[in-house]
Amino acid sequence: MxxxxxxxxxxxxxxxxxxxxxxxxxxxxxxxxxxxxxxxxxxxxxxxxxxxxxxxxxxxxxxxxxxxxxxxxxxxxxxxxxxxxxxxxxxxxxxxxxxxxxxxxxxxxxxxxxxxxxxxxxxxxxxxxxxxxxxxxxxxxxxxxxxxxxxxxxxxxxxxxxxxxxxxxxxxxxxxxxxxxxxxxAMGYTEGAVKKPPVRIKDQLDITTYLILLAIFFWFVAYQGVEALFTLYGTKYLGMSDKAASFSLTFFSLAFLIFALPSGWLGAKYGKKRIISAGVVGLLLVFGAIIFVQSTLLLRVLLIVGGVFWACININSYPWIVSTGREESIGTRTGLYYLVSSLAAIISPPLMGLMMDMFGYRVLFIASSTGLVLAFLCLLGIRQNAAELHAEPSAPNL
CATH class of the missing domain: 1.20.1250.20 (MFS general substrate transporter like domains)
Known part of the structure:
Protein backbone atom coordinates (compact mmCIF):
# COMPACT_ATOMS: atom_id res chain seq x y z
CA MET A 1 0.00 0.00 0.00
CA ALA A 186 13.53 -4.36 -13.54
CA MET A 187 14.58 -6.46 -10.53
CA GLY A 188 15.10 -9.53 -12.71
CA TYR A 189 16.67 -7.75 -15.66
CA THR A 190 20.12 -8.87 -16.81
CA GLU A 191 22.11 -7.02 -19.44
CA GLY A 192 22.31 -9.05 -22.62
CA ALA A 193 19.65 -11.54 -21.53
CA VAL A 194 17.47 -13.08 -24.21
CA LYS A 195 14.20 -11.22 -24.42
CA LYS A 196 11.04 -13.26 -24.09
CA PRO A 197 8.64 -13.03 -27.02
CA PRO A 198 5.57 -10.98 -26.03
CA VAL A 199 2.17 -12.54 -25.61
CA ARG A 200 0.04 -11.62 -28.60
CA ILE A 201 -3.02 -9.67 -27.48
CA LYS A 202 -5.27 -11.28 -30.09
CA ASP A 203 -4.74 -14.63 -28.38
CA GLN A 204 -6.29 -13.23 -25.20
CA LEU A 205 -9.20 -11.17 -26.56
CA ASP A 206 -12.16 -13.41 -25.92
CA ILE A 207 -15.89 -12.65 -25.69
CA THR A 208 -15.55 -11.65 -22.01
CA THR A 209 -12.98 -8.96 -22.82
CA TYR A 210 -15.03 -7.64 -25.74
CA LEU A 211 -18.18 -7.40 -23.62
CA ILE A 212 -16.34 -5.60 -20.81
CA LEU A 213 -14.88 -3.09 -23.28
CA LEU A 214 -18.33 -2.57 -24.81
CA ALA A 215 -19.86 -2.04 -21.37
CA ILE A 216 -17.12 0.48 -20.52
CA PHE A 217 -17.89 2.35 -23.75
CA PHE A 218 -21.62 2.57 -23.01
CA TRP A 219 -21.34 3.73 -19.40
CA PHE A 220 -18.77 6.35 -20.41
CA VAL A 221 -21.16 7.53 -23.12
CA ALA A 222 -23.75 8.01 -20.36
CA TYR A 223 -21.33 9.76 -18.01
CA GLN A 224 -19.54 11.98 -20.54
CA GLY A 225 -22.81 13.29 -21.94
CA VAL A 226 -24.08 14.33 -18.52
CA GLU A 227 -20.73 15.84 -17.49
CA ALA A 228 -20.47 17.94 -20.66
CA LEU A 229 -24.09 19.08 -20.97
CA PHE A 230 -25.45 19.18 -17.41
CA THR A 231 -24.94 22.94 -17.02
CA LEU A 232 -26.94 23.52 -20.20
CA TYR A 233 -29.63 21.14 -18.93
CA GLY A 234 -29.79 22.91 -15.57
CA THR A 235 -30.03 26.42 -17.00
CA LYS A 236 -32.27 25.78 -20.02
CA TYR A 237 -34.59 23.07 -18.66
CA LEU A 238 -34.63 23.59 -14.88
CA GLY A 239 -34.19 27.37 -14.94
CA MET A 240 -31.11 27.37 -12.69
CA SER A 241 -28.42 30.05 -12.79
CA ASP A 242 -25.06 29.21 -14.36
CA LYS A 243 -23.45 29.15 -10.92
CA ALA A 244 -26.12 26.93 -9.38
CA ALA A 245 -26.03 24.46 -12.27
CA SER A 246 -22.24 24.09 -12.26
CA PHE A 247 -22.15 23.91 -8.46
CA SER A 248 -24.74 21.11 -8.48
CA LEU A 249 -22.43 18.84 -10.45
CA THR A 250 -19.83 19.29 -7.71
CA PHE A 251 -21.98 17.09 -5.44
CA PHE A 252 -21.57 14.20 -7.89
CA SER A 253 -17.78 14.64 -8.06
CA LEU A 254 -17.31 14.94 -4.30
CA ALA A 255 -19.41 11.82 -3.65
CA PHE A 256 -17.26 9.93 -6.14
CA LEU A 257 -14.09 11.15 -4.43
CA ILE A 258 -15.30 10.22 -0.94
CA PHE A 259 -16.49 6.76 -2.02
CA ALA A 260 -13.40 5.91 -4.11
CA LEU A 261 -11.71 3.90 -1.34
CA PRO A 262 -14.87 2.11 -0.07
CA SER A 263 -15.86 1.05 -3.61
CA GLY A 264 -12.42 -0.50 -4.15
CA TRP A 265 -12.79 -2.39 -0.86
CA LEU A 266 -16.24 -3.63 -1.88
CA GLY A 267 -14.90 -4.79 -5.26
CA ALA A 268 -12.13 -6.74 -3.55
CA LYS A 269 -14.53 -8.33 -1.06
CA TYR A 270 -17.58 -9.11 -3.19
CA GLY A 271 -16.18 -9.24 -6.73
CA LYS A 272 -15.68 -6.60 -9.38
CA LYS A 273 -18.53 -7.67 -11.65
CA ARG A 274 -21.05 -7.71 -8.81
CA ILE A 275 -20.16 -4.22 -7.56
CA ILE A 276 -20.01 -2.79 -11.08
CA SER A 277 -23.42 -4.27 -11.89
CA ALA A 278 -24.87 -2.76 -8.71
CA GLY A 279 -23.34 0.58 -9.69
CA VAL A 280 -24.81 0.47 -13.20
CA VAL A 281 -28.29 -0.41 -11.93
CA GLY A 282 -28.07 2.22 -9.18
CA LEU A 283 -26.89 4.97 -11.53
CA LEU A 284 -29.62 3.99 -14.01
CA LEU A 285 -32.25 4.45 -11.28
CA VAL A 286 -30.74 7.82 -10.31
CA PHE A 287 -30.64 9.13 -13.88
CA GLY A 288 -34.15 7.81 -14.47
CA ALA A 289 -35.42 9.64 -11.37
CA ILE A 290 -33.72 12.91 -12.37
CA ILE A 291 -35.86 12.98 -15.51
CA PHE A 292 -38.86 13.81 -13.30
CA VAL A 293 -37.11 16.10 -10.79
CA GLN A 294 -37.61 19.88 -10.71
CA SER A 295 -36.37 20.61 -7.18
CA THR A 296 -32.75 21.76 -6.88
CA LEU A 297 -32.39 20.19 -3.44
CA LEU A 298 -33.70 16.80 -4.57
CA LEU A 299 -31.55 16.99 -7.69
CA ARG A 300 -28.40 17.48 -5.61
CA VAL A 301 -29.33 14.63 -3.28
CA LEU A 302 -29.73 12.34 -6.29
CA LEU A 303 -26.40 13.53 -7.70
CA ILE A 304 -24.71 12.58 -4.42
CA VAL A 305 -26.20 9.09 -4.65
CA GLY A 306 -25.21 8.94 -8.33
CA GLY A 307 -21.61 9.81 -7.48
CA VAL A 308 -21.49 6.84 -5.08
CA PHE A 309 -22.75 4.47 -7.77
CA TRP A 310 -20.34 5.94 -10.34
CA ALA A 311 -17.47 5.18 -7.96
CA CYS A 312 -18.64 1.54 -7.82
CA ILE A 313 -18.43 1.42 -11.61
CA ASN A 314 -15.33 3.46 -12.35
CA ILE A 315 -13.03 2.26 -9.56
CA ASN A 316 -13.57 -1.42 -10.39
CA SER A 317 -13.70 -1.29 -14.20
CA TYR A 318 -9.99 -0.85 -14.96
CA PRO A 319 -8.83 -3.64 -12.59
CA TRP A 320 -11.50 -5.85 -14.14
CA ILE A 321 -10.35 -5.40 -17.73
CA VAL A 322 -6.75 -6.01 -16.63
CA SER A 323 -7.74 -9.19 -14.78
CA THR A 324 -9.13 -10.79 -17.95
CA GLY A 325 -5.64 -11.34 -19.37
CA ARG A 326 -2.13 -12.34 -18.46
CA GLU A 327 0.40 -10.07 -16.80
CA GLU A 328 2.30 -9.65 -20.09
CA SER A 329 -0.64 -7.76 -21.65
CA ILE A 330 -1.38 -5.23 -18.88
CA GLY A 331 -0.08 -2.26 -20.89
CA THR A 332 -2.05 -3.28 -23.97
CA ARG A 333 -5.26 -3.69 -21.96
CA THR A 334 -4.65 -0.31 -20.36
CA GLY A 335 -4.44 1.20 -23.83
CA LEU A 336 -7.68 -0.53 -24.86
CA TYR A 337 -9.38 0.85 -21.75
CA TYR A 338 -8.39 4.40 -22.73
CA LEU A 339 -9.31 3.71 -26.35
CA VAL A 340 -12.97 2.95 -25.58
CA SER A 341 -13.31 5.64 -22.89
CA SER A 342 -11.79 8.29 -25.19
CA LEU A 343 -14.01 7.19 -28.05
CA ALA A 344 -17.02 7.65 -25.77
CA ALA A 345 -15.75 11.13 -24.78
CA ILE A 346 -15.55 12.10 -28.46
CA ILE A 347 -18.92 10.67 -29.52
CA SER A 348 -21.17 11.34 -26.52
CA PRO A 349 -21.31 15.16 -26.10
CA PRO A 350 -22.06 16.02 -29.76
CA LEU A 351 -24.48 13.08 -30.11
CA MET A 352 -26.44 14.00 -26.98
CA GLY A 353 -26.25 17.68 -27.91
CA LEU A 354 -27.85 16.84 -31.26
CA MET A 355 -30.58 14.85 -29.51
CA MET A 356 -31.24 17.79 -27.18
CA ASP A 357 -31.58 20.08 -30.21
CA MET A 358 -34.05 17.66 -31.80
CA PHE A 359 -36.13 16.51 -28.81
CA GLY A 360 -35.56 19.04 -26.04
CA TYR A 361 -33.27 19.33 -23.03
CA ARG A 362 -35.10 16.66 -21.03
CA VAL A 363 -33.74 13.97 -23.36
CA LEU A 364 -30.26 14.26 -21.78
CA PHE A 365 -30.96 11.88 -18.91
CA ILE A 366 -33.18 9.67 -21.08
CA ALA A 367 -30.27 9.17 -23.50
CA SER A 368 -27.80 8.65 -20.65
CA SER A 369 -30.11 6.08 -19.07
CA THR A 370 -30.23 4.26 -22.41
CA GLY A 371 -26.44 4.04 -22.39
CA LEU A 372 -26.53 2.47 -18.93
CA VAL A 373 -29.16 -0.05 -20.05
CA LEU A 374 -26.90 -1.11 -22.93
CA ALA A 375 -23.96 -1.39 -20.52
CA PHE A 376 -25.99 -3.61 -18.21
CA LEU A 377 -27.01 -5.86 -21.11
CA CYS A 378 -23.31 -6.33 -21.89
CA LEU A 379 -22.69 -7.28 -18.25
CA LEU A 380 -25.48 -9.86 -18.43
CA GLY A 381 -23.65 -11.53 -21.31
CA ILE A 382 -20.54 -12.13 -19.21
CA ARG A 383 -20.92 -15.64 -17.80
CA GLN A 384 -17.53 -16.32 -16.29
CA ASN A 385 -15.91 -14.31 -13.53
CA ALA A 386 -12.92 -12.41 -14.86
CA ALA A 387 -10.87 -13.25 -11.79
CA GLU A 388 -11.27 -16.93 -12.56
CA LEU A 389 -10.06 -16.31 -16.09
CA HIS A 390 -7.00 -14.60 -14.68
CA ALA A 391 -6.29 -17.28 -12.11
CA GLU A 392 -6.15 -20.09 -14.65
CA PRO A 393 -5.03 -18.58 -17.98
CA SER A 394 -4.72 -20.81 -20.95
CA ALA A 395 -1.33 -21.09 -22.60
CA PRO A 396 -1.00 -18.53 -25.40
CA ASN A 397 -0.29 -19.61 -28.96
CA LEU A 398 3.00 -17.80 -29.58
Whole structure:
Protein backbone atom coordinates (compact mmCIF):
# COMPACT_ATOMS: atom_id res chain seq x y z
CA MET A 1 0.00 0.00 0.00
CA UNK A 2 2.97 2.34 0.56
CA UNK A 3 3.97 1.87 -3.08
CA UNK A 4 0.36 2.48 -4.12
CA UNK A 5 0.24 5.83 -2.33
CA UNK A 6 3.58 6.79 -3.89
CA UNK A 7 2.31 5.75 -7.31
CA UNK A 8 -0.73 7.91 -6.61
CA UNK A 9 1.58 10.92 -6.90
CA UNK A 10 1.82 10.18 -10.62
CA UNK A 11 -1.98 10.29 -10.93
CA UNK A 12 -2.03 13.38 -8.71
CA UNK A 13 0.28 15.22 -11.11
CA UNK A 14 -1.65 14.03 -14.19
CA UNK A 15 -5.03 15.09 -12.77
CA UNK A 16 -3.62 18.40 -11.54
CA UNK A 17 -2.23 19.18 -14.99
CA UNK A 18 -5.38 18.22 -16.88
CA UNK A 19 -7.64 20.15 -14.49
CA UNK A 20 -5.57 23.33 -14.98
CA UNK A 21 -5.44 22.73 -18.74
CA UNK A 22 -9.23 22.29 -19.01
CA UNK A 23 -9.94 25.26 -16.75
CA UNK A 24 -7.68 27.93 -18.26
CA UNK A 25 -6.72 26.98 -21.82
CA UNK A 26 -10.26 27.78 -23.12
CA UNK A 27 -9.67 31.33 -21.81
CA UNK A 28 -6.45 31.52 -23.84
CA UNK A 29 -8.23 30.24 -26.96
CA UNK A 30 -10.99 32.79 -26.43
CA UNK A 31 -8.45 35.52 -27.22
CA UNK A 32 -8.46 34.35 -30.84
CA UNK A 33 -11.59 32.24 -31.44
CA UNK A 34 -15.16 33.52 -31.25
CA UNK A 35 -16.83 30.14 -31.86
CA UNK A 36 -17.53 28.12 -28.72
CA UNK A 37 -17.81 24.97 -30.81
CA UNK A 38 -14.33 25.53 -32.24
CA UNK A 39 -12.91 26.08 -28.76
CA UNK A 40 -14.64 22.88 -27.64
CA UNK A 41 -13.13 21.01 -30.58
CA UNK A 42 -9.64 22.27 -29.73
CA UNK A 43 -10.11 21.02 -26.17
CA UNK A 44 -10.72 17.45 -27.42
CA UNK A 45 -7.22 17.06 -28.89
CA UNK A 46 -6.25 14.75 -26.03
CA UNK A 47 -9.13 12.38 -26.78
CA UNK A 48 -8.17 12.07 -30.44
CA UNK A 49 -4.56 11.36 -29.53
CA UNK A 50 -5.72 8.82 -26.94
CA UNK A 51 -7.49 6.87 -29.68
CA UNK A 52 -4.23 6.06 -31.43
CA UNK A 53 -1.17 6.84 -29.32
CA UNK A 54 -2.12 5.47 -25.90
CA UNK A 55 -3.09 1.96 -27.09
CA UNK A 56 0.12 1.77 -29.11
CA UNK A 57 2.28 3.05 -26.23
CA UNK A 58 0.61 0.60 -23.85
CA UNK A 59 1.33 -2.25 -26.26
CA UNK A 60 4.93 -1.11 -26.72
CA UNK A 61 5.47 -0.93 -22.96
CA UNK A 62 4.44 -4.59 -22.66
CA UNK A 63 7.27 -5.47 -25.07
CA UNK A 64 9.86 -3.18 -23.49
CA UNK A 65 12.59 -4.82 -21.38
CA UNK A 66 15.21 -2.54 -19.83
CA UNK A 67 17.09 -2.27 -16.56
CA UNK A 68 14.56 0.42 -15.57
CA UNK A 69 11.61 -1.89 -16.23
CA UNK A 70 8.82 -1.91 -18.80
CA UNK A 71 6.95 1.29 -17.90
CA UNK A 72 9.54 3.57 -16.32
CA UNK A 73 11.38 4.53 -19.56
CA UNK A 74 8.17 6.09 -20.89
CA UNK A 75 7.72 8.09 -17.68
CA UNK A 76 11.33 9.28 -17.76
CA UNK A 77 10.83 10.61 -21.30
CA UNK A 78 7.22 11.80 -21.23
CA UNK A 79 7.00 13.51 -17.84
CA UNK A 80 9.89 16.00 -18.35
CA UNK A 81 8.57 16.87 -21.82
CA UNK A 82 5.06 17.39 -20.45
CA UNK A 83 6.44 19.55 -17.64
CA UNK A 84 8.22 21.78 -20.18
CA UNK A 85 5.29 22.19 -22.55
CA UNK A 86 2.63 22.74 -19.88
CA UNK A 87 4.86 25.49 -18.47
CA UNK A 88 5.19 27.09 -21.93
CA UNK A 89 1.43 27.17 -22.70
CA UNK A 90 0.63 30.54 -21.02
CA UNK A 91 3.60 32.17 -22.79
CA UNK A 92 1.89 32.01 -26.20
CA UNK A 93 2.08 35.08 -28.44
CA UNK A 94 -0.27 33.94 -31.22
CA UNK A 95 -2.88 31.28 -31.94
CA UNK A 96 -0.48 29.04 -33.96
CA UNK A 97 2.08 29.08 -31.12
CA UNK A 98 -0.62 28.29 -28.55
CA UNK A 99 -1.86 25.38 -30.67
CA UNK A 100 1.69 24.06 -31.09
CA UNK A 101 2.25 24.15 -27.32
CA UNK A 102 -1.14 22.40 -26.76
CA UNK A 103 -0.36 19.63 -29.25
CA UNK A 104 3.15 19.05 -27.89
CA UNK A 105 1.84 18.96 -24.32
CA UNK A 106 -0.88 16.47 -25.30
CA UNK A 107 1.62 14.31 -27.19
CA UNK A 108 3.94 14.28 -24.17
CA UNK A 109 1.12 13.29 -21.82
CA UNK A 110 0.14 10.47 -24.19
CA UNK A 111 3.66 9.03 -23.95
CA UNK A 112 3.39 8.10 -20.29
CA UNK A 113 -0.28 7.99 -19.26
CA UNK A 114 -0.90 4.33 -20.18
CA UNK A 115 2.44 3.12 -18.72
CA UNK A 116 1.76 5.06 -15.50
CA UNK A 117 -1.67 3.47 -15.12
CA UNK A 118 -0.24 0.05 -15.99
CA UNK A 119 2.28 0.37 -13.16
CA UNK A 120 -0.49 -0.14 -10.62
CA UNK A 121 -1.35 -3.74 -11.62
CA UNK A 122 2.36 -4.40 -12.25
CA UNK A 123 3.24 -3.83 -8.59
CA UNK A 124 -0.09 -4.92 -7.04
CA UNK A 125 -1.44 -8.46 -6.58
CA UNK A 126 -4.72 -9.04 -8.44
CA UNK A 127 -6.80 -9.36 -5.26
CA UNK A 128 -5.60 -5.91 -4.10
CA UNK A 129 -6.04 -4.00 -7.36
CA UNK A 130 -9.52 -2.59 -6.76
CA UNK A 131 -8.34 -1.16 -3.43
CA UNK A 132 -5.22 0.26 -5.10
CA UNK A 133 -7.33 1.79 -7.87
CA UNK A 134 -9.43 3.47 -5.21
CA UNK A 135 -6.29 4.98 -3.69
CA UNK A 136 -4.91 6.34 -6.96
CA UNK A 137 -8.31 7.74 -7.99
CA UNK A 138 -8.51 9.47 -4.62
CA UNK A 139 -5.09 11.00 -5.26
CA UNK A 140 -6.18 12.04 -8.74
CA UNK A 141 -9.32 13.64 -7.33
CA UNK A 142 -7.27 15.57 -4.79
CA UNK A 143 -5.10 16.85 -7.66
CA UNK A 144 -8.19 18.19 -9.43
CA UNK A 145 -9.49 19.85 -6.24
CA UNK A 146 -6.09 21.47 -5.64
CA UNK A 147 -5.99 22.70 -9.24
CA UNK A 148 -9.33 24.50 -8.90
CA UNK A 149 -8.67 25.76 -5.37
CA UNK A 150 -5.03 26.86 -5.40
CA UNK A 151 -4.71 27.16 -9.18
CA UNK A 152 -7.42 29.82 -9.43
CA UNK A 153 -5.68 31.90 -6.77
CA UNK A 154 -2.32 31.62 -8.53
CA UNK A 155 -3.97 32.49 -11.84
CA UNK A 156 -5.16 35.75 -10.34
CA UNK A 157 -1.55 36.68 -9.60
CA UNK A 158 -0.19 35.59 -12.97
CA UNK A 159 -1.59 33.28 -15.64
CA UNK A 160 1.74 31.45 -15.88
CA UNK A 161 1.95 30.51 -12.17
CA UNK A 162 -0.49 27.54 -12.04
CA UNK A 163 1.13 26.03 -15.14
CA UNK A 164 4.60 26.51 -13.70
CA UNK A 165 3.40 24.83 -10.51
CA UNK A 166 2.00 21.90 -12.52
CA UNK A 167 5.35 21.47 -14.27
CA UNK A 168 7.22 21.43 -10.96
CA UNK A 169 4.81 18.90 -9.46
CA UNK A 170 5.20 16.72 -12.57
CA UNK A 171 8.98 16.66 -12.22
CA UNK A 172 8.88 15.98 -8.48
CA UNK A 173 6.46 13.10 -9.08
CA UNK A 174 8.80 11.63 -11.69
CA UNK A 175 11.74 11.65 -9.27
CA UNK A 176 9.63 10.04 -6.52
CA UNK A 177 8.44 7.30 -8.89
CA UNK A 178 11.93 6.74 -10.25
CA UNK A 179 13.61 6.30 -6.87
CA UNK A 180 10.87 4.63 -4.83
CA UNK A 181 8.98 2.44 -7.34
CA UNK A 182 10.95 -0.47 -8.79
CA UNK A 183 9.15 -2.66 -11.26
CA UNK A 184 9.32 -6.44 -10.82
CA UNK A 185 10.67 -6.74 -14.38
CA ALA A 186 13.53 -4.36 -13.54
CA MET A 187 14.58 -6.46 -10.53
CA GLY A 188 15.10 -9.53 -12.71
CA TYR A 189 16.67 -7.75 -15.66
CA THR A 190 20.12 -8.87 -16.81
CA GLU A 191 22.11 -7.02 -19.44
CA GLY A 192 22.31 -9.05 -22.62
CA ALA A 193 19.65 -11.54 -21.53
CA VAL A 194 17.47 -13.08 -24.21
CA LYS A 195 14.20 -11.22 -24.42
CA LYS A 196 11.04 -13.26 -24.09
CA PRO A 197 8.64 -13.03 -27.02
CA PRO A 198 5.57 -10.98 -26.03
CA VAL A 199 2.17 -12.54 -25.61
CA ARG A 200 0.04 -11.62 -28.60
CA ILE A 201 -3.02 -9.67 -27.48
CA LYS A 202 -5.27 -11.28 -30.09
CA ASP A 203 -4.74 -14.63 -28.38
CA GLN A 204 -6.29 -13.23 -25.20
CA LEU A 205 -9.20 -11.17 -26.56
CA ASP A 206 -12.16 -13.41 -25.92
CA ILE A 207 -15.89 -12.65 -25.69
CA THR A 208 -15.55 -11.65 -22.01
CA THR A 209 -12.98 -8.96 -22.82
CA TYR A 210 -15.03 -7.64 -25.74
CA LEU A 211 -18.18 -7.40 -23.62
CA ILE A 212 -16.34 -5.60 -20.81
CA LEU A 213 -14.88 -3.09 -23.28
CA LEU A 214 -18.33 -2.57 -24.81
CA ALA A 215 -19.86 -2.04 -21.37
CA ILE A 216 -17.12 0.48 -20.52
CA PHE A 217 -17.89 2.35 -23.75
CA PHE A 218 -21.62 2.57 -23.01
CA TRP A 219 -21.34 3.73 -19.40
CA PHE A 220 -18.77 6.35 -20.41
CA VAL A 221 -21.16 7.53 -23.12
CA ALA A 222 -23.75 8.01 -20.36
CA TYR A 223 -21.33 9.76 -18.01
CA GLN A 224 -19.54 11.98 -20.54
CA GLY A 225 -22.81 13.29 -21.94
CA VAL A 226 -24.08 14.33 -18.52
CA GLU A 227 -20.73 15.84 -17.49
CA ALA A 228 -20.47 17.94 -20.66
CA LEU A 229 -24.09 19.08 -20.97
CA PHE A 230 -25.45 19.18 -17.41
CA THR A 231 -24.94 22.94 -17.02
CA LEU A 232 -26.94 23.52 -20.20
CA TYR A 233 -29.63 21.14 -18.93
CA GLY A 234 -29.79 22.91 -15.57
CA THR A 235 -30.03 26.42 -17.00
CA LYS A 236 -32.27 25.78 -20.02
CA TYR A 237 -34.59 23.07 -18.66
CA LEU A 238 -34.63 23.59 -14.88
CA GLY A 239 -34.19 27.37 -14.94
CA MET A 240 -31.11 27.37 -12.69
CA SER A 241 -28.42 30.05 -12.79
CA ASP A 242 -25.06 29.21 -14.36
CA LYS A 243 -23.45 29.15 -10.92
CA ALA A 244 -26.12 26.93 -9.38
CA ALA A 245 -26.03 24.46 -12.27
CA SER A 246 -22.24 24.09 -12.26
CA PHE A 247 -22.15 23.91 -8.46
CA SER A 248 -24.74 21.11 -8.48
CA LEU A 249 -22.43 18.84 -10.45
CA THR A 250 -19.83 19.29 -7.71
CA PHE A 251 -21.98 17.09 -5.44
CA PHE A 252 -21.57 14.20 -7.89
CA SER A 253 -17.78 14.64 -8.06
CA LEU A 254 -17.31 14.94 -4.30
CA ALA A 255 -19.41 11.82 -3.65
CA PHE A 256 -17.26 9.93 -6.14
CA LEU A 257 -14.09 11.15 -4.43
CA ILE A 258 -15.30 10.22 -0.94
CA PHE A 259 -16.49 6.76 -2.02
CA ALA A 260 -13.40 5.91 -4.11
CA LEU A 261 -11.71 3.90 -1.34
CA PRO A 262 -14.87 2.11 -0.07
CA SER A 263 -15.86 1.05 -3.61
CA GLY A 264 -12.42 -0.50 -4.15
CA TRP A 265 -12.79 -2.39 -0.86
CA LEU A 266 -16.24 -3.63 -1.88
CA GLY A 267 -14.90 -4.79 -5.26
CA ALA A 268 -12.13 -6.74 -3.55
CA LYS A 269 -14.53 -8.33 -1.06
CA TYR A 270 -17.58 -9.11 -3.19
CA GLY A 271 -16.18 -9.24 -6.73
CA LYS A 272 -15.68 -6.60 -9.38
CA LYS A 273 -18.53 -7.67 -11.65
CA ARG A 274 -21.05 -7.71 -8.81
CA ILE A 275 -20.16 -4.22 -7.56
CA ILE A 276 -20.01 -2.79 -11.08
CA SER A 277 -23.42 -4.27 -11.89
CA ALA A 278 -24.87 -2.76 -8.71
CA GLY A 279 -23.34 0.58 -9.69
CA VAL A 280 -24.81 0.47 -13.20
CA VAL A 281 -28.29 -0.41 -11.93
CA GLY A 282 -28.07 2.22 -9.18
CA LEU A 283 -26.89 4.97 -11.53
CA LEU A 284 -29.62 3.99 -14.01
CA LEU A 285 -32.25 4.45 -11.28
CA VAL A 286 -30.74 7.82 -10.31
CA PHE A 287 -30.64 9.13 -13.88
CA GLY A 288 -34.15 7.81 -14.47
CA ALA A 289 -35.42 9.64 -11.37
CA ILE A 290 -33.72 12.91 -12.37
CA ILE A 291 -35.86 12.98 -15.51
CA PHE A 292 -38.86 13.81 -13.30
CA VAL A 293 -37.11 16.10 -10.79
CA GLN A 294 -37.61 19.88 -10.71
CA SER A 295 -36.37 20.61 -7.18
CA THR A 296 -32.75 21.76 -6.88
CA LEU A 297 -32.39 20.19 -3.44
CA LEU A 298 -33.70 16.80 -4.57
CA LEU A 299 -31.55 16.99 -7.69
CA ARG A 300 -28.40 17.48 -5.61
CA VAL A 301 -29.33 14.63 -3.28
CA LEU A 302 -29.73 12.34 -6.29
CA LEU A 303 -26.40 13.53 -7.70
CA ILE A 304 -24.71 12.58 -4.42
CA VAL A 305 -26.20 9.09 -4.65
CA GLY A 306 -25.21 8.94 -8.33
CA GLY A 307 -21.61 9.81 -7.48
CA VAL A 308 -21.49 6.84 -5.08
CA PHE A 309 -22.75 4.47 -7.77
CA TRP A 310 -20.34 5.94 -10.34
CA ALA A 311 -17.47 5.18 -7.96
CA CYS A 312 -18.64 1.54 -7.82
CA ILE A 313 -18.43 1.42 -11.61
CA ASN A 314 -15.33 3.46 -12.35
CA ILE A 315 -13.03 2.26 -9.56
CA ASN A 316 -13.57 -1.42 -10.39
CA SER A 317 -13.70 -1.29 -14.20
CA TYR A 318 -9.99 -0.85 -14.96
CA PRO A 319 -8.83 -3.64 -12.59
CA TRP A 320 -11.50 -5.85 -14.14
CA ILE A 321 -10.35 -5.40 -17.73
CA VAL A 322 -6.75 -6.01 -16.63
CA SER A 323 -7.74 -9.19 -14.78
CA THR A 324 -9.13 -10.79 -17.95
CA GLY A 325 -5.64 -11.34 -19.37
CA ARG A 326 -2.13 -12.34 -18.46
CA GLU A 327 0.40 -10.07 -16.80
CA GLU A 328 2.30 -9.65 -20.09
CA SER A 329 -0.64 -7.76 -21.65
CA ILE A 330 -1.38 -5.23 -18.88
CA GLY A 331 -0.08 -2.26 -20.89
CA THR A 332 -2.05 -3.28 -23.97
CA ARG A 333 -5.26 -3.69 -21.96
CA THR A 334 -4.65 -0.31 -20.36
CA GLY A 335 -4.44 1.20 -23.83
CA LEU A 336 -7.68 -0.53 -24.86
CA TYR A 337 -9.38 0.85 -21.75
CA TYR A 338 -8.39 4.40 -22.73
CA LEU A 339 -9.31 3.71 -26.35
CA VAL A 340 -12.97 2.95 -25.58
CA SER A 341 -13.31 5.64 -22.89
CA SER A 342 -11.79 8.29 -25.19
CA LEU A 343 -14.01 7.19 -28.05
CA ALA A 344 -17.02 7.65 -25.77
CA ALA A 345 -15.75 11.13 -24.78
CA ILE A 346 -15.55 12.10 -28.46
CA ILE A 347 -18.92 10.67 -29.52
CA SER A 348 -21.17 11.34 -26.52
CA PRO A 349 -21.31 15.16 -26.10
CA PRO A 350 -22.06 16.02 -29.76
CA LEU A 351 -24.48 13.08 -30.11
CA MET A 352 -26.44 14.00 -26.98
CA GLY A 353 -26.25 17.68 -27.91
CA LEU A 354 -27.85 16.84 -31.26
CA MET A 355 -30.58 14.85 -29.51
CA MET A 356 -31.24 17.79 -27.18
CA ASP A 357 -31.58 20.08 -30.21
CA MET A 358 -34.05 17.66 -31.80
CA PHE A 359 -36.13 16.51 -28.81
CA GLY A 360 -35.56 19.04 -26.04
CA TYR A 361 -33.27 19.33 -23.03
CA ARG A 362 -35.10 16.66 -21.03
CA VAL A 363 -33.74 13.97 -23.36
CA LEU A 364 -30.26 14.26 -21.78
CA PHE A 365 -30.96 11.88 -18.91
CA ILE A 366 -33.18 9.67 -21.08
CA ALA A 367 -30.27 9.17 -23.50
CA SER A 368 -27.80 8.65 -20.65
CA SER A 369 -30.11 6.08 -19.07
CA THR A 370 -30.23 4.26 -22.41
CA GLY A 371 -26.44 4.04 -22.39
CA LEU A 372 -26.53 2.47 -18.93
CA VAL A 373 -29.16 -0.05 -20.05
CA LEU A 374 -26.90 -1.11 -22.93
CA ALA A 375 -23.96 -1.39 -20.52
CA PHE A 376 -25.99 -3.61 -18.21
CA LEU A 377 -27.01 -5.86 -21.11
CA CYS A 378 -23.31 -6.33 -21.89
CA LEU A 379 -22.69 -7.28 -18.25
CA LEU A 380 -25.48 -9.86 -18.43
CA GLY A 381 -23.65 -11.53 -21.31
CA ILE A 382 -20.54 -12.13 -19.21
CA ARG A 383 -20.92 -15.64 -17.80
CA GLN A 384 -17.53 -16.32 -16.29
CA ASN A 385 -15.91 -14.31 -13.53
CA ALA A 386 -12.92 -12.41 -14.86
CA ALA A 387 -10.87 -13.25 -11.79
CA GLU A 388 -11.27 -16.93 -12.56
CA LEU A 389 -10.06 -16.31 -16.09
CA HIS A 390 -7.00 -14.60 -14.68
CA ALA A 391 -6.29 -17.28 -12.11
CA GLU A 392 -6.15 -20.09 -14.65
CA PRO A 393 -5.03 -18.58 -17.98
CA SER A 394 -4.72 -20.81 -20.95
CA ALA A 395 -1.33 -21.09 -22.60
CA PRO A 396 -1.00 -18.53 -25.40
CA ASN A 397 -0.29 -19.61 -28.96
CA LEU A 398 3.00 -17.80 -29.58
Missing amino acids: KKTWLLGLGFFSISLTWALYNAFVPLFLDDYLTSASMIGFMMTIDNYLALFIQPWIGYRSDKTQTRYGRRMPYLLIGMPLAAVFVTLIPWYTSLPILVVFMVLMNLSMSLFRSPTVALMPDITPERQRTKANGVINLMGGLGSVLAFGVGSSLYGIGSYLPFLGAGVVMLLSMFVLKYFIQEPQ
